[in-house]
Amino acid sequence: MKRRFVTLDVFTTRRHAGNPLAVVLEAGGLDTEAMQTIAREFNLSETVFILPPENPAHRASLRIFTPGGELPFAGHPTVGTAVWLALHDDAAGSLPEMLVLEEKVGPVSCAVEVKGSHAGHAVFTLPRLPERLGEAPAIAALAAATGLAESDIGFDHHVPALYSAGVPFLFVPVATREAVARAKPQAAEWQAAIGQGGAFLYTRETAEPGHAYHARMFWPGTGIGEDPATGGASAAFAGVVMAYDRPGDGDHRFVIEQGYEMGRPSQITLEMSVRGGVLASARIGGSAVLVSEGVLL
Incomplete structure (x- = not known):
């Protein structure tokens, strides 16, 4: 039919x-x-x-x-x-x-x-709040997998971490937008370090004023070389924000920009409600x- x-x-x-x-x-x-x-x-x-x-x-x-x-x-x-x-x-x-x-x-x-x-x-509204999973791969392995230098990975208190809000993702903080732009998955090293999983690379340096994070998402194991906008990863990213940026009690709104290196600029809104020092609820909008x-x- x-x-x-x-x-x-x-x-x-x-x-x-x-x-x-x-x-x-x-x-x-x-x-x-x-x-x-x-x-x-x-x-x-x-x-x-x-x-x-x-x-x-x-x-x-x-x-x-x-x-x-x-x-x-x-x-x-x-x-x-x-x-x-x-x-x-x-x-x-x-x-x-x-x-x-x-x-x-x-x-x-x-x-x-x-x-x-x-x-x-x-x-x-997120049907499931983000939860932290096991240990992330070593920085040396992640650098090799993404074609970056070890010094490119990490900023402030942010370190690589695994989170899921329904689908697991590896979150890789990158020091600069220039480094995010030159990231390129290396097939053998990616398989050894990350396997079939997806990696969300992010930095505070943004292309547009008023945005909070700039990101790229690679997920070759599912047939997605690079994704222009990943709401499921942005949902899990709420866990990263809570762990490393520690927003205080109240309602918070962050705009995540993604897809700019692909010529598909995307803006994902992450809203978080923090009560008593913990994430009470979160929302993704667009x-x-x-x-x-x-x-x-």
Whole structure:
């Protein structure tokens, strides 16, 4: 049967920037193998398949695939799909202020706002707060894996760390934006140090004023050489911010810029609520714009 799809650029307010996303709108009847095949055909960092929700109070159920496998949770698919659903519901005259998407990590609550006929904004609450995992690889191994010098890695109190808010990521602090720009995964050394995992390189030196961090994300093990914007990693990054920057009690907002070296500038908003010295909740927000519509034959 024919199945409609759309593509959106996510974590941007303009087309041909941000992170491209494919959304298959009628995924009923597709098994895992078929979804994986379609994701490989799109060859974007993620492809979403929309299914009816198990809970009728929720808006939809999502399955999320990279070209190399399925993810239980991801940020740019959540934001992009929420924006498309908001556009669809608004056109039907039934736009809710909040919608819930079922992902394998659990229900994800999204506040949505429509901005014209082809764009919108979504903010979702992390379904799982970040947790620290095991020990990060040694700095020497990370330098070899990323093509950097050992002196490039680390700044202030920041050191490499592993965190997950549903999907594990390795976070590598880099002293300067110039060093982030010249990072280049080295295949053998990457496999030895990092394996199939993704590495989020970040620095305080930003390309645009008012932003808090500049980042690049490499994840060759899932078929993603470099990702223009990684909401799932930004969600886990809240744990890094708490551990090393120690924001005080209150509400905090950080803008993470990513994808600039790829010519796909993206802005991801990380909101954190700190109570009693611990992270009480966190949210990821961003804009998305509709780019194309089509039919899978």
